[in-house]
Amino acid sequence: EETEKNILKLSKIIKKTITEGDRCLLVSENRPEWFISDLAIMLAGGITVPAYTTYTEEDYKYLIEDCEPSLVVVSNNDMLRKLSNIINKKNFIKKVITLDDVDKVTNGLNLIEKEKYLDFNFLLKENLSEYDKIENNKLKRTSPACIIYTSGTGGNPKGVILSHGGILNNLVGACEIMKPLFNSRPVFLTWLPLSHSYEHCVQFAQIAVGAKVFYAEKLEKLLENISQAKPTIMTAVPRFYQNLYNKINNNLKKQKGFKAKLIDATLKLGKKKLLHQKMNFFEKIVNSLVEILVRKKINKQFGGNLKAFVSGGGALDKEIGEFLNSVGLPTLQGYGLTETSPVVSCNPIHKIKVDTVGPPFKGNKVKIAHDGEILVKGENVMLGYWNKKEETDKVIINGWLHTGDIGEIDPLDGYLKITDRKKDIIVSAGGDNISPAKIENMITNEVEIDQCMVYGDKKNYLVALIVPSKEFLNEKEKIYDVIEKINKKLTLLEKIKKIQLIDENFSIENGLMTPT
Secondary structure, X not given: OHHHHHHHHHHHHHHHHOOOOXXXXXXXXXXXXXXXXXXXXXXXXXXXXXXXXXXXXXXXXXXXXXXXXXXXXXXXXXXXXXXXXXXXXXXXXXXXXXXXXXXHHHOXXXXXXXXXXXXXXXXXXXXXXXXXXXXXXXXXXXXEEXXXXXXOOOOOOEEEXXXXXXXXXXXXXXXXXXXXXXXXXXXXXXXXXXXXXXXHHHHHHHHHOOOEEEEOXXXXXXXXXXXXXXXXXXXXXXXXXXXXXXXXXXXXXXXXXXXXXXXXXHHHHHHHHHOOOOOOHHHHHHHHHHHHHHHHHHHHOOOOOOOEEEEOOOOOOHHHHHHHHHOOOOEEEEEEOHHHOOEEEEOOOOOOOOOOOOOEOOOEEEEEOOOOEEEEEEOOXXXXXXXXXXXXXXXXXXXXXXXXXXXXXXXXXXXXXXXXXXXHOEEOOOOOXXXXXXXXXXXXXXXXXXXXXXXXXXXXXXXXXXXXXXXXXXXXXXXXXXXXXXXXXXXXXXXXXXXXXXXXXXXXXXXXXXXX
């Protein structure tokens, strides 16, 4: 009730600043005020433009000049420091709302028109009587709700315009996936950036199922926050599950004697259960035993109430999916793009197929083009790219969004399987098609290796750039042994012929990765 009042209050104030369809930039780390601001902007008829807190000053300059926001909502002094120069120069920015105390946020910054700056908490102290009702009859399902900028492999980010109907459509499918997972009020722990389309949609799914929401403090405190929040559902990206797999697997490998046998049984019988294979009487007894002695203990490390992990934002390795499901951490892999609001499909809890991304949500149609590309049609497909009609027309043809992903649909149950990225396929000098993602996953699944990139387009063989894990930085021989071991599992064309070791991680700061 308190949150609802705050959304209504803020919405009335924003409505005085903007006109229907104006863009409102939102730059903040995850916090309850993020959600209140987002809803208030939409309710006032504005279009939310969320931006990553990790962007550079140049990135913000591009975003602001591209979407020309009337309003900027910014969390703290660090964020405003990156934005202040550009805000000073742009007359179209009418107001700036700071989530922290406005005097603290603006302190030490050379700002023009200080009266432009408003304090979020002060605004919410307004008397409620005139804010008790808000009408917005102009909003339709086809109205733009937000513009989410997505980083491509080259060039500037593109602003994806998502409609209110597209997001609502997505929520119907999300609720169908989530509702079988809990009997009482679910608990979520939000930690992925809300500026990413995946977590942006999750926040609405949380309301749709009436969840209790915790906001993680920071990445370093994530495990501590998990044990405090005791989440029912956790959403994360494959990188999180990869780290989790390495961590749990390492601990399990250290066990000896009876404990080691228990773990072997847990993995073996867990896989049987996952694949719906029949167990004999003895296996059923052993499975009940490992459920108590192993799986429940692992689940307890995540608060003890975890019903499912949901994986999205990239391909989850099959081995990791099988492992997590087998040790009592049900992991549902889904698939989506910013351009599809964002979910296309997801595995349901009653039938998990780890090498797939599940059946498509009812709200959209999916088909495979003659060249294997996945095409999506439905209300969840974006309205287009902001200010980029030519690029929009290239990806949406006759209502079908061309995803750039290669896949196949199981004719028996309609489950979708992603096999590659269309533009990421390496074509060797001999004309052979090779999937770098498959090889990169195999390499980074090894505990000795943190990050990896495989290259070899139009070349005679493949090479790899490798960032070793911190504890193996000076152990070159071990890294070479790992690559040798992986090469034995690969075909002649896929084998890595040369490697280059790097002691600096790929990161946003050094320009080797985009925020996405």
